[in-house]
Amino acid sequence: EAGVAQSPRYKIIEKRQSVAFWCNPISGHATLYWYQQILGQGPKLLIQFQNNGVVDDSQLPKDRFSAERLKGVDSTLKIQPAKLEDSAVYLCASSRGQGQIYEQYFGPGTRLTVT
Amino acid sequence: AQSVTQLDSHVSVSEGTPVLLRCNYSSSYSPSLFWYVQHPNKGLQLLLKYTSAATLVKGINGFEAEFKKSETSFHLTKPSAHMSDAAEYFCVVSDRPGGGNKLTFGTGTQLKVEL
Numbered sequence: 680e681a682g683v684a685q686s687p688r689y690k691i692i693e694k695r696q697s698v699a700f701w702c703n704p705i706s707g708h709a710t711l712y713w714y715q716q717i718l719g720q721g722p723k724l725l726i727q728f729q730n731n732g733v734v735d736d737s738q739l740p741k742d743r744f745s746a747e748r749l750k751g752v753d754s755t756l757k758i759q760p761a762k763l764e765d766s767a768v769y770l771c772a773s774s775r776g777q778g779q780i781y782e783q784y785f786g787p788g789t790r791l792t793v794t
Numbered sequence: 795a796q797s798v799t800q801l802d803s804h805v806s807v808s809e810g811t812p813v814l815l816r817c818n819y820s821s822s823y824s825p826s827l828f829w830y831v832q833h834p835n836k837g838l839q840l841l842l843k844y845t846s847a848a849t850l851v852k853g854i855n856g857f858e859a860e861f862k863k864s865e866t867s868f869h870l871t872k873p874s875a876h877m878s879d880a881a882e883y884f885c886v887v888s889d890r891p892g893g894g895n896k897l898t899f900g901t902g903t904q905l906k907v908e909l
Contacts, residue, residue: 719901719902720901721884721886721899721901721902722838722884722897723899724896727896735896770838772838774895777895778895779888779895780845781895782840783840783895783897784837785830785838785839786837788837
């Protein structure tokens with residue numbers, strides 16, 4: 680089966696600009712996650728969706744970050760305006776369900792550089 | 795709150811020698827523990843997981859890990875390293891009460907395999 684798809688793979692923007700990332704999860708996966716991975720650190724969960732509803736966005740900087748999954752399939756993550764500290768790899772993952780028995784499958788990520 | 799500590803940021807071994815990547819965890823509940831591997835420019839891949847069954851867990855590519863509750867450890871081992879094992883490895887804990895699978899990642903261990 681096809682894996683988690685993300686685009687773009689790389690993005691360079693200036694601070695205060697806006698940017699959007701797209702994720703297409705594995706077909707049939709109800710749960711979708713966005714992670715931020717800063718260089719030298721492990722991924723950190725930003726937001727989790729179950730179908731088109733938000734399960735956990737406690738670590739999402741809501742003053743500048745937003746995410747949606749309108750039809751319960753694809754998702755977009757937006758940053759507006761971007762700051763230098765937003766430079767990171769943004770990973771999308773999906774799983775069949777929310778329980779611990781369900782493996783999360785990760786996409787290749789989008790590497791964002793803010794100058 | 796849950797957390798993991800990866801005790802070594804870099805490990806270097808010779809091909810054919812054993813691998814040991816160390817991980818200690820902290821959890822308020824009965825945790826599930828995972829090891830993920832990240833090769834350059836590729837998505838995170840699950841190596842193995844512990845979910846309260848057998849304490850010695852076998853994963854892909856000859857890796858295994860042992861859950862030791864008394865030591866709060868979940869070290870990753872492999873009897874004989876291969877060049878293709880060179881990658882970054884993440885220890886991960888999940889202990890959301892009532893189910894769910896919020897993953898908390900360690901900071902990673904970069905494994906280098908030399909000829």
